Amino acid sequence: MNIAGFYDESISNGVGWRAVLFVSGCPHHCPGCHNEKAQSFTYGEPIDKKNLLQRIQENSILRGLTFSGGEPLCPENIAEVLDFLYEVKKIKPNFDFWCYTGYTYEELLKRQDPVTEEFLNQIDVLIDGRFILELKDPDLTFKGSKNQRIIDMKKTREKKSIVLWENE
Amino acid sequence: MKIIKRDGRLCEFDRQKIIDAICAAMSRTEKGVDLQIAGRIAEEIEKFCEGKNEFSVYEIQDMVEKKLMDSSRKEVAQSYIIYRYNRDVARKSKTKDIFLDIIGAKANDITRENANMNADTPAGMMMKFASETTKPFVDDFLLESDVREAVKKRYIHIHDKDYYPTKSLTCLQHPLDKILNEGFRAGHGSSRPAKRIETAAFMGCISMETIQNEMHGGQAIPAFDYYLAPFVKKTFQEEIKKIGEVISKDCSHLMNYQPEDYIRKDAGDLKGDERYLQVAINNTVNRVHQAMESFIHNMNTIHSRGGNQVVFSSINYGTDTSAEGRCVIRELLNSTLEGVGNHETAIFPIQIWKKKRGINYEPTDRNYDLYQFACKVTAKRFFPNYINLDATFNQNNLWKEEDPERYRYECATMGCRTRVFENRFGEKTSIGRGNLSFSTINLPRLAIEAAHLAQERTGLYFPLGEGSEKHMTRIYKDTVLRIFMNRLEYYCDLTARQLYERYQFQCTALAKQFPLLMKGMWMESEKLNPDDRVEPVLKHGTLSIGFIGLAECLVALIGKHHGEDENAQKLGLKIITFMRDLCVGYAEKYNLNFSVLATPAEGLSGGFTKYDKHEFGIIKGVTDKDYYTNSNHVPVWYKCTAEHKAKIEAPYHDLTRAGHIFYIELDGDAVKNPESVQAVVDLMDKYNMGYGSINHTRSRCMNCGFENADANLERCPKCGSTDIDTIQRITGYLVGTTSRWNSAKLAELHDRVTHDECCGKESE
Ligand code: SF4
Numbered sequence: 001m002n003i004a005g006f007y008d009e010s011i012s013n014g015v016g017w018r019a020v021l022f023v024s025g026c027p028h029h030c031p032g033c034h035n036e037k038a039q040s041f042t043y044g045e046p047i048d049k050k051n052l053l054q055r056i057q058e059n060s061i062l063r064g065l066t067f068s069g070g071e072p073l074c075p076e077n078i079a080e081v082l083d084f085l086y087e088v089k090k091i092k093p094n095f096d097f098w099c100y101t102g103y104t105y106e107e108l109l110k111r112q113d114p115v116t117e118e119f120l121n122q123i124d125v126l127i128d129g130r131f132i133l134e135l136k137d138p139d140l141t142f143k144g145s146k147n148q149r150i151i152d153m154k155k156t157r158e159k160k161s162i163v164l165w166e167n168e
Numbered sequence: 169m170k171i172i173k174r175d176g177r178l179c180e181f182d183r184q185k186i187i188d189a190i191c192a193a194m195s196r197t198e199k200g201v202d203l204q205i206a207g208r209i210a211e212e213i214e215k216f217c218e219g220k221n222e223f224s225v226y227e228i229q230d231m232v233e234k235k236l237m238d239s240s241r242k243e244v245a246q247s248y249i250i251y252r253y254n255r256d257v258a259r260k261s262k263t264k265d266i267f268l269d270i271i272g273a274k275a276n277d278i279t280r281e282n283a284n285m286n287a288d289t290p291a292g293m294m295m296k297f298a299s300e301t302t303k304p305f306v307d308d309f310l311l312e313s314d315v316r317e318a319v320k321k322r323y324i325h326i327h328d329k330d331y332y333p334t335k336s337l338t339c340l341q342h343p344l345d346k347i348l349n350e351g352f353r354a355g356h357g358s359s360r361p362a363k364r365i366e367t368a369a370f371m372g373c374i375s376m377e378t379i380q381n382e383m384h385g386g387q388a389i390p391a392f393d394y395y396l397a398p399f400v401k402k403t404f405q406e407e408i409k410k411i412g413e414v415i416s417k418d419c420s421h422l423m424n425y426q427p428e429d430y431i432r433k434d435a436g437d438l439k440g441d442e443r444y445l446q447v448a449i450n451n452t453v454n455r456v457h458q459a460m461e462s463f464i465h466n467m468n469t470i471h472s473r474g475g476n477q478v479v480f481s482s483i484n485y486g487t488d489t490s491a492e493g494r495c496v497i498r499e500l501l502n503s504t505l506e507g508v509g510n511h512e513t514a515i516f517p518i519q520i521w522k523k524k525r526g527i528n529y530e531p532t533d534r535n536y537d538l539y540q541f542a543c544k545v546t547a548k549r550f551f552p553n554y555i556n557l558d559a560t561f562n563q564n565n566l567w568k569e570e571d572p573e574r575y576r577y578e579c580a581t582m583g584c585r586t587r588v589f590e591n592r593f594g595e596k597t598s599i600g601r602g603n604l605s606f607s608t609i610n611l612p613r614l615a616i617e618a619a620h621l622a623q624e625r626t627g628l629y630f631p632l633g634e635g636s637e638k639h640m641t642r643i644y645k646d647t648v649l650r651i652f653m654n655r656l657e658y659y660c661d662l663t664a665r666q667l668y669e670r671y672q673f674q675c676t677a678l679a680k681q682f683p684l685l686m687k688g689m690w691m692e693s694e695k696l697n698p699d700d701r702v703e704p705v706l707k708h709g710t711l712s713i714g715f716i717g718l719a720e721c722l723v724a725l726i727g728k729h730h731g732e733d734e735n736a737q738k739l740g741l742k743i744i745t746f747m748r749d750l751c752v753g754y755a756e757k758y759n760l761n762f763s764v765l766a767t768p769a770e771g772l773s774g775g776f777t778k779y780d781k782h783e784f785g786i787i788k789g790v791t792d793k794d795y796y797t798n799s800n801h802v803p804v805w806y807k808c809t810a811e812h813k814a815k816i817e818a819p820y821h822d823l824t825r826a827g828h829i830f831y832i833e834l835d836g837d838a839v840k841n842p843e844s845v846q847a848v849v850d851l852m853d854k855y856n857m858g859y860g861s862i863n864h865t866r867s868r869c870m871n872c873g874f875e876n877a878d879a880n881l882e883r884c885p886k887c888g889s890t891d892i893d894t895i896q897r898i899t900g901y902l903v904g905t906t907s908r909w910n911s912a913k914l915a916e917l918h919d920r921v922t923h924d925e926c927c928g929k930e931s932e
């Protein structure tokens with residue numbers, strides 16, 4: 001898997017300070033995409049897990065890791081993304097995990113794929129849906145267009161229906 | 169026999185000084201120096217003066233002139249006179265140029281020394297005229313010759329030199345309780361003690377505004393919440409009384425009711441006493457809110473100091489856990505969040521949150537809710553900053569939770585970073601004390617010169633700066649460090665002496681020259697009579713030796729700065745520890761509170777760098793920018809994580825007891841993520857740092873009110889307006905537009921690396 005970039009720390013991709021992994025490759029091709037180059041699966045460099053894990057390990061300001069892209073959850077990427085999540089969890093058991101995806105939550109459920117299900121079980125927050133230029137709003141927090149949802153996955157798993165995330 | 173110097177101080181007659189002056193004049197003549205004649209004249213003058221009382225420097229000079237005229241070397245007298253005349257003319261024409269600059273309202277560095285002053289107004293110009301003409305006066309008449317040389321060659325900078333002749337002190341942490349409980353007794357007329365929150369808050373303003381005119385630095389309130397809390401209670405009781413009058417019932421049994429917290433609630437469903445109490449609470453909260461609002465408004469609009477400058481004010485708070493103290497804090501934060509005027513960010517006062525475990529830091533602490541709120545306010549309004557009372561050096565053993573006056577033992581800071589806490593002459597406290605004066609040493613310059621000397625001595629020549637370490641031999645490294653440390657010691661000694669001389673000069677001021685300050689606001693000043701010299705109480709102040717450009721200094725010495733290299737960090741700590749140890753020595757020698765200051769660089773970093781660049785040329789990583797890095801900071805352009813920056817800078821906080829600040833540059837919108845502010849405070853807690861603040865940008869559309877964190881916002885994404893106001897921070901103070909910044913600071917701002925996404929490994 002190639003990555004388009006890695007932020008050691010960011011305050012714009014979820015609550016608190018977070019590391020952000022930008023995965024290369026995306027099948028959605030939304031008009032107005034924030035990172036068009038990253039739509040190609042060959043963009044960027046192969047992921048250097050050892051290096052990234054070390055950088056995450058050393059940084060105590062981090063509260064969690066956010067997956068972004070590109071599309072972390074397309075069939076080409078999801079297995080490796082899940083793998084990386086496991087490894088980060090090993091060194092940072094208290095981390096929370098956020099993930100941006102162009103798929104909707106319902107689309108992901110429809111896959112009926114064990115890897116996708118496992119991934120959804122592991123993460124804390126999912127921001128779902130394509131980016132729609134007409135629905136773009138600079139006032140939004142942690143998302144680009146109004147159609148996207150910030151889903152609290154823990155509560156969603158408990159309630160077995162979608163619960164939107166709210167910042168305490 | 170004594171000589172009266174130009175500043176009125178007395179010194180011993182020194183024959184050698186006369187000989188030197190004559191020889192200097194002789195060396196400018198064709199026949200050159202004749203030591204015999206010079207010695208004879210000096211001797212004659214000494215004989216003439218012997219047994220008599222006092223002579224002024226001018227009288228002595230006149231005698232020298234006359235003796236020269238009577239000697240075989242008349243031409244020397246001429247040279248002596250011409251030299252003095254030329255110096256006068258040179259001084260005057262320089263003055264003329266500076267005056268023309270000020271009049272022309274040009275955007276040059278002289279009129280932009282201070283980010284928060286508008287020097288183009290008539291009153292502002294008047295201040296600049298005064299300031300620019302007093303500086304040469306200080307050079308010529310108040311400084312020792314070696315100090316004057318050191319200033320001229322930019323080895324040291326004397327801060328607020330223009331105020332030197334006024335004998336003013338720098339700054340004060342106001343014991344506001346005195347004013348609130350006793351009223352003003354200074355100046356024209358007096359005022360009575362405060363009875364309600366509105367007057368109490370207003371008297372806080374007046375106190376800072378009045379004393380601002382008696383000092384040259386900032387004004388601060390060390391425990392804003394504790395001082396104002398009693399007046400919340402009084403306001404509440406006033407409200408109870410009012411209700412009693414309205415309903416014509418005796419409510420005196422409610423007078424001593426202690427609310428758990430002052431929170432506004434709908435009283436509609438409540439009955440009887442409960443209802444009256446809630447109404448009284450609601451009205452009290454409203455009044456406290458309005459009082460805080462006008463306090464902030466006043467601090468941003470009332471101009472003192474010649475009418476062109478608002479007070480450089482700061483307030484410390486956060487540790488009062490009483491219901492009344494909490495009410496003050498909450499409403500202060502609420503008004504700050506709302507903003508002044510058209511919801512704009514208030515520039516003053518600088519607010520400082522006193523972070524303390526057991527009080528407001530852990531989720532179970534009584535004031536934790538307010539701390540979280542404070543972080544939210546910081547995200548939007550830059551303030552509060554955070555002082556870490558848990559840092560080992562900010563603690564006082566006398567602090568006890570059950571002590572209602574425990575704030576006396578809490579360290580407070582001036583917003584700009586000046587810290588006064590330890591005292592050779594009493595308990596550790598900030599209250600009623602302040603800095604007397606401070607001067608800053610140009611570390612990069614000392615390092616460059618040491619390197620040049622070391623190259624000469626070792627015969628090893630190579631270009632200095634970044635990457636030069638590969639040329640260095642062991643012998644070279646030892647040599648350059650030895651030379652550097654020697655020179656550093658020399659300039660620290662010189663600076664300490666300069667501070668001491670200024671202190672002695674300040675001591676000659678009479679109490680009445682600082683009418684409110686010396687009426688009990690400065691520690692122990694209540695015992696002074698108006699005509700007494702202030703000397704006996706000045707000992708409670710501090711004298712600080714500052715430094716600038718540690719990063720560039722290290723690059724000049726060993727090719728790397730402390731942010732990028734472990735050995736550089738070790739050396740950096742060694743250098744500042746050395747300065748700290750020297751200050752411990754000066755404290756003993758002069759019996760005064762000496763300490764090291766991590767100098768804020770405003771108005772000074774540019775002056776040093778420009779001068780050094782001119783003399784030494786461009787040295788990579790040293791003189792290749794328009795500024796030197798702030799004190800011990802990791803260079804603003806260096807990319808690293810926030811935690812790395814914290815780890816590197818933290819140990820300097822303990823060494824710089826005169827003040828320090830940790831900045832984190834945020835990219836991204838903290839308003840949407842206030843947890844990110846809390847995480848920065850956590851870093852301060854983890855690494856034992858004293859004081860820190862968060863730098864980010866707020867851009868605001870003046871048309872529709874849209875806000876974001878984009879420093880380059882030109883067009884509002886909501887309404888398309890181009891009327892955008894961008895606020896950023898400079899030396900701890902906020903500025904609305906960048907047009908008043910001096911060029912060095914603008915360059916620094918441009919180079920700042922933000923700590924969000926600074927490590928992005930975007931592959932191209
Ligand atoms: S899903 Fe995201 S990365 Fe993919 S095209 Fe849409 S905006 Fe771009």
Ligand SMILES: [Zn+2]
Nearest residue numbers: 869872884887
């Ligand atoms: Zn707008």
